Amino acid sequence: MAQAAPPGMNEVGSAHESSRGKLFARSLPFVSVVLLVLLPLLHPGPEIIRLLFITLVWITASVAWNLIGGFGGQVSFGFAVFYGLGAYTTALALNHGISSWIAFPLGGFVASLASLLVGLPTFRLRGPYFAIATIGASEAVRVIMTNVSLTGGASGYRIMETGAFHQLEHFYSALALAAVVVAASILVERSKLGLALVAIREDEDAASDLGVNPYRAKLMAHSLAAALTGAAGGVYARYAAFIHPQGVFAFSISVAILLMPIIGGVGTIWGPVIGAVVYGLIHEELVASFPQLHLLLYGSLLILIVFFEPRGIMGLLGRWFNAMQRRRRLSGSHS
Amino acid sequence: MAPILKVDRVTMHFAGLAAVREVSFELEPGRIYGLIGPNGAGKTTLLSIIAGSLRPTSGSILFEGRALGKGRAFEAVHAGIARTHQIPRPFRALSVMANVEVGASFGRKAKSKTQEGNDASRILQWVGLSHLAQTSAANLSVGDQKRLELARTLAARPNLLLCDEICSGLTASETAAVLRLLREIQQAGTTILYVEHDLKVIMSLCDHVIVMNHGSKLVEGPPQAVQNDPAVIEAYIGKNGDQVSEA
Amino acid sequence: MNAVDLLNLTIAALLLAGVYAAMSVGMTIIYGVMKIVNLAHAGFLMLGAYFVYQLNSSFGIDPLLGVVLAFPVFFLVGMAIHWLLIRRLPTSDQPTLVSLMLLFGLWLVLQNLGYLIWGNADRAILTRWTFWVWRIGPLSIPGVRLVVFGAAVTSVAALEFMLHRTWFGRAVRALMQDRDAGRIVGINVDQTARVVFGVGIAFAGAAGGLLAMLYSFSPDFGGAFLLRAFVIIVLGGLESFAGVAIGALILALVETFSILILPASYQPAVAFSLLVVALVVLPEGVAGLWHRRHRPA
Numbered sequence: 113m114a115q116a117a118p119p120g121m122n123e124v125g126s127a128h129e130s131s132r133g134k135l136f137a138r139s140l141p142f143v144s145v146v147l148l149v150l151l152p153l154l155h156p157g158p159e160i161i162r163l164l165f166i167t168l169v170w171i172t173a174s175v176a177w178n179l180i181g182g183f184g185g186q187v188s189f190g191f192a193v194f195y196g197l198g199a200y201t202t203a204l205a206l207n208h209g210i211s212s213w214i215a216f217p218l219g220g221f222v223a224s225l226a227s228l229l230v231g232l233p234t235f236r237l238r239g240p241y242f243a244i245a246t247i248g249a250s251e252a253v254r255v256i257m258t259n260v261s262l263t264g265g266a267s268g269y270r271i272m273e274t275g276a277f278h279q280l281e282h283f284y285s286a287l288a289l290a291a292v293v294v295a296a297s298i299l300v301e302r303s304k305l306g307l308a309l310v311a312i313r314e315d316e317d318a319a320s321d322l323g324v325n326p327y328r329a330k331l332m333a334h335s336l337a338a339a340l341t342g343a344a345g346g347v348y349a350r351y352a353a354f355i356h357p358q359g360v361f362a363f364s365i366s367v368a369i370l371l372m373p374i375i376g377g378v379g380t381i382w383g384p385v386i387g388a389v390v391y392g393l394i395h396e397e398l399v400a401s402f403p404q405l406h407l408l409l410y411g412s413l414l415i416l417i418v419f420f421e422p423r424g425i426m427g428l429l430g431r432w433f434n435a436m437q438r439r440r441r442l443s444g445s446h447s
Numbered sequence: 448m449a450p451i452l453k454v455d456r457v458t459m460h461f462a463g464l465a466a467v468r469e470v471s472f473e474l475e476p477g478r479i480y481g482l483i484g485p486n487g488a489g490k491t492t493l494l495s496i497i498a499g500s501l502r503p504t505s506g507s508i509l510f511e512g513r514a515l516g517k518g519r520a521f522e523a524v525h526a527g528i529a530r531t532h533q534i535p536r537p538f539r540a541l542s543v544m545a546n547v548e549v550g551a552s553f554g555r556k557a558k559s560k561t562q563e564g565n566d567a568s569r570i571l572q573w574v575g576l577s578h579l580a581q582t583s584a585a586n587l588s589v590g591d592q593k594r595l596e597l598a599r600t601l602a603a604r605p606n607l608l609l610c611d612e613i614c615s616g617l618t619a620s621e622t623a624a625v626l627r628l629l630r631e632i633q634q635a636g637t638t639i640l641y642v643e644h645d646l647k648v649i650m651s652l653c654d655h656v657i658v659m660n661h662g663s664k665l666v667e668g669p670p671q672a673v674q675n676d677p678a679v680i681e682a683y684i685g686k687n688g689d690q691v692s693e694a
Numbered sequence: 695m696n697a698v699d700l701l702n703l704t705i706a707a708l709l710l711a712g713v714y715a716a717m718s719v720g721m722t723i724i725y726g727v728m729k730i731v732n733l734a735h736a737g738f739l740m741l742g743a744y745f746v747y748q749l750n751s752s753f754g755i756d757p758l759l760g761v762v763l764a765f766p767v768f769f770l771v772g773m774a775i776h777w778l779l780i781r782r783l784p785t786s787d788q789p790t791l792v793s794l795m796l797l798f799g800l801w802l803v804l805q806n807l808g809y810l811i812w813g814n815a816d817r818a819i820l821t822r823w824t825f826w827v828w829r830i831g832p833l834s835i836p837g838v839r840l841v842v843f844g845a846a847v848t849s850v851a852a853l854e855f856m857l858h859r860t861w862f863g864r865a866v867r868a869l870m871q872d873r874d875a876g877r878i879v880g881i882n883v884d885q886t887a888r889v890v891f892g893v894g895i896a897f898a899g900a901a902g903g904l905l906a907m908l909y910s911f912s913p914d915f916g917g918a919f920l921l922r923a924f925v926i927i928v929l930g931g932l933e934s935f936a937g938v939a940i941g942a943l944i945l946a947l948v949e950t951f952s953i954l955i956l957p958a959s960y961q962p963a964v965a966f967s968l969l970v971v972a973l974v975v976l977p978e979g980v981a982g983l984w985h986r987r988h989r990p991a
Contacts, residue, residue: 313540322599408802
């Protein structure tokens with residue numbers, strides 16, 4: 113959302129003045145990771161692990177999308193392409209005896225290649241036009257995958273893995289991937305690429321006038337985002353052991369992947385994480401309780417976000433912290 | 448001495464309208480040139496062509512002997528040309544320092560990475576914005592925005608600096624400060640092409656002036672000569688009696 | 695394949711082009727004046743289809759008449775939506791991500807409305823011409839396509855007339871060229887924008903009704919047509935409706951003849967491939983959509 117400026121390069125974390133608040137914010141991610149790593153020791157049960165697993169996969173896709181969509185301002189409606197290609201590639205690799213250590217990155221690699229095919233022609237278009245073109249790319253790939261018989265076509269594709277199903281193995285794969293993606297996001301945000309992306313988002317022509325090559329920066333960010341999303345698809349595929357085009361290439365997946373960062377705070381580091389957690393936890397409940405209404409709810413949520421807080425939950429948190437500080441300052445001056 | 452920039456019969460058509468017609472001139476390195484003309488003369492269009500963001504309909508641009516003009520601004524920047532915008536276009540989501548860093552990181556190749564970082568702080572100090580380094584660019588006054596625009600462009604280490612009406616909207620003292628800066632930039636070896644439509648500023652600053660009107664080059668020469676040229680006076684006073692600037 | 699088949703296919707493509715043109719016009723005019731890419735266009739195509747369907751199935755109203763009725767109804771709906779939502783968007787001379795999000799959200803809402811009211815079963819409209827085939831000599835032309843083509847061309851022609859012969863049309867064209875200049879000259883931009891949005895939605899609804907006469911539909915049927923409308927705009931341009939006609943013709947021809955080599959389910963891929971080809975082959979492409987030529991201040 114170019115209209116409301118998300119926290120800039122030097123402003124992440126500067127919303128809290130108090131050092132206690134800063135310490136809390138800085139340590140929260142590490143504490144969460146440690147908690148998640150240790151969680152299985154508490155025997156929470158397969159349902160909870162499954163829910164967390166799904167959420168971690170969503171976190172990966174959400175943070176990845178944000179690299180190009182949030183930092184770069186190039187909103188893609190077609191990330192299901194990368195998710196699905198990663199899923200199918202990993203599935204094919206696993207069925208040919210390739211270990212998951214290689215199968216996951218392979219899925220990411222194929223997705224990355226696809227991102228170049230999509231990006232090379234479409235990044236010539238400005239933001240919103242790129243968005244529509246990505247809808248087309250997504251539909252085109254879905255249609256092709258539905259018709260290709262090598263991977264089972266519309267009836268789907270099954271992964272036959274030897275060995276028992278160890279749910280925790282999948283859980284830790286997803287956790288590791290999510291940690292990698294968040295680290296990547298932080299690194300990109302601090303890097304030259306991150307600077308270029310924000311400049312492009314704010315004013316592509318002015319960025320070009322300063323020597324930024326917008327085309328190359330977009331392709332790089334898109335490629336990285338696609339690779340990580342592809343890996344997420346691969347991790348999911350291995351867990352589900354059965355994938356089909358209507359599932360992994362569905363438009364609703366693309367919608368989910370872009371909705372999460374917007375809910376949480378597009379263009380920030382933690383916004384997409386928060387958004388994915390919110391989406392991951394409530395989506396299943398929502399679809400179970402109001403099966404007919406979830407599009408309506410998400411659509412209305414988007415409209416409300418646009419009008420009231422384009423910065424999403426991070427924006428709301430920012431406003432809350434500012435209000436708290438103002439109150440503290442005011443009460444301090446009375447003593 | 449070989450000219451740093453050679454503009455050769457550059458023409459630009461926009462949907463049938465000729466914004467620039469067969470304009471030719473040369474710039475010697477290290478001098479300050481003025482590009483003047485009434486509003487609508489085609490100055491900004493010509494600047495955009497030289498800066499690389501517009502591809503001319505015909506004609507050529509030779510910078511340091513190499514042909515440019517393919518419509519990719521960033522390539523011109525890497526070659527050593529950078530321009531400021533008439534209306535400042537700061538990156539609002541970034542701090543002042545980060546804005547300048549964009550120029551420093553992506554401009555003409557620096558000697559080393561550390562030089563890039565030093566450039567940014569040094570330039571901020573030079574233009575007088577150090578105290579605002581961490582301020583968001585969205586919160587700057589117009590005068591500061593113009594200074595940021597200049598700082599950002601300088602950070603790209605151009606050999607040829609294109610300034611587009613950088614003093615418009617500034618107070619007299621702010622203008623004087625900017626002009627002082629420009630002279631310092633020239634003394635450091637950078638060639639400057641300065642677009643203005645205020646004659647007073649140009650006369651005090653430039654070694655050589657090029658006058659445009661209706662897309663064509665009218666005259667060029669030293670400021671005094673141009674100022675007294677009847678064609679120039681008529682172009683500014685015009686048939687409608689608008690635009691009267693004091694010589 | 696002989697000459698007769700070739701001719702039949704060409705005619706089929708021509709007829710399709712007419713409908714495609716009518717379908718894109720709504721999006722074009724909204725973009726041209728307001729610089730908003732109307733993602734919800736797909737939703738209104740869908741609602742238009744169901745509107746005409748419902749009138750036909752509940753009241754036995756002829757679909758063509760339904761299409762005619764769709765114009766005023768959707769015009770009012772469009773104006774209402776503009777008043778409620780669109781006018782609060784920050785204006786700019788370039789499409790913004792915020793507008794994209796808003797209209798996408800609206801599209802989701804409309805889709806859900808479709809599902810709620812009509813469920814997700816495919817529907818189709820049967821008319822007295824659905825099975826009529828007009829035979830001229832060796833050629834056979836599906837009558838319904840001819841009728842739909844006629845309606846489409848008539849409505850686009852009417853729009854052209856309005857744009858070039860009325861004061862309002864002149865105001866719209868002025869705004870398409872330069873919004874601020876239009877304001878200075880005294881055009882009430884907000885009101886004009888509202889009417890324009892209404893017209894755009896009116897065409898979306900009516901075009902949806904026309905499409906419903908040709909294809910079966912369900913609440914998500916807008917998406918493929920949204921892509922097609924966009925491809926047409928990229929191919930033909932935003933400057934004039936002649937451009938839309940050309941774009942529509944190219945797309946219709948490519949799609950119709952591609953059926954000879956590809957199964958029909960590959961159609962979305964065809965539209966997208968055409969988009970990619972257009973983007974690669976026409977780098978100097980369509981003004982306004984591309985790496986925007988820097989307009990001097």
